[in-house]
Amino acid sequence: MSGTTPRTICTQLGMNTAIPNPLALVAELTHRCPLHCVYCSNPLELTKRERELPAEAWARVLREAAELGVLQVDFTGGEPLARPDLTEIVRAARAAGLYVSLITSGLPLDEKRLNELIAAGLDHFQLSFQGAQEESAALASGTRTHAQKLCVARWVKQRRIGLTLNFVIHRQNLGELEDMVRLAEEVSPGRVEFAHVQYYGWAFENRARLLPSREQLNRSLEIIKQAEERLRGRIRVEYVVPDYYAKYPKACMGGWGCKVLLVKPDGDVLPCHAANVLPGMKFENVQAKPLRTIWYESDAFEKYRGEEWMPELCRSCDRRSQDFGGCRCQAFLLTHDAAATDPVCTKSPQRSLVDSILADVNSAASAAHLAPISPSDWLYRPNPR
């Protein structure tokens, strides 16, 4: 095939006639959680239990998602296991033809319930860890749950489903990174993620004590590189750098309204989990409208889709189809303009905002001030009232 297709013309003109179908659904089943992590990505305003969608409503949403072309659903929260009807919801997802992942802290769970979830069609269990040992994990999560997580990891490993260990890393626990790698090696999941905290939600509030120094970051890169080489063919190692230290922004959610949609516990549909920080956004609800209409026609999904909304800097940049101008929530949190270039981009005229934050955490004075810390220094994420 040669010549220009209508779709590439539209792209060149910044028009948006060819909207792709979504591939993944992130389903926040509840905002309740046994943990109180200081970097929780949930919004500061948590959804109350009485506003949570019932299982039948979720079953319908999951069917609508599959009909839209969604292949995979991530059940998350809060803690999805906090819902007593989780097995029923997993069964509905699998019946709709979806690949089912549970993104979980592993509590509350016993082997009987795990067996029920697997029988209902659970494909993949992603278990979070807050450190390599109980003390550091307790400091970040405000709970003593590390030993239980080790137990859950062994249970899952004994059964034939996918297992990912997810270590959330930051200034206070990076010294344990090698121990985390060892722990992963002992459990031997198919996949392990070492994900630096990103700064939205509760993490934004606690940023000064979470953002690592450049020295810590460089050391972590070396450790991960060695782990990747050693574990190749046994464990897939994935590493997520903190945006603030990156040269270019990430392709947030694979592009706004391009690949992923997120349904909140009350049924509001968002293009990303932090989108409710953005001013002037109105989100549609699955109780009022079909998912298809929300994906293709709602103002929230149209708002930053494609290139029309972009500042000239992004619209004329070769990387615009790779990173889509970066993260809208990050742009808003740092510049107070949701339509600005993501300021982590080295080309952004506002990169100095990020650089001054980095200068602060890398100064000798802050190194002394910021570690070690005690529980009273943090803002822990509470449960919704």
Place this chain on the structure above:
Amino acid sequence: MSSRPDPQSRPRLAPGCRLNEKSQPQRVLLMPERALRLNGPSLEIIERCDGNHTVRQIITELQKLYSKAEPQKVEEDILGYLARLNEQRAVDFE
């Protein structure tokens, strides 16, 4: 570097990896946090990663199925594809 699969080993989809339903118009290999689109030959290979077929048997069967292609090329392609799947932790060799 990924190592060359042993011809006598039996590839099997790793835990957490499976094909989507046959009734779907586009067949994909579903795995944690990703999905791999499958075309003719890749689907033929994946369908045989069942812990029963040896690598050698998969090669022989695909050489028959794609008899117009150079047999040596078919073998190389299959070995390379299986090694990549192993590195992505989609396939184990048993």
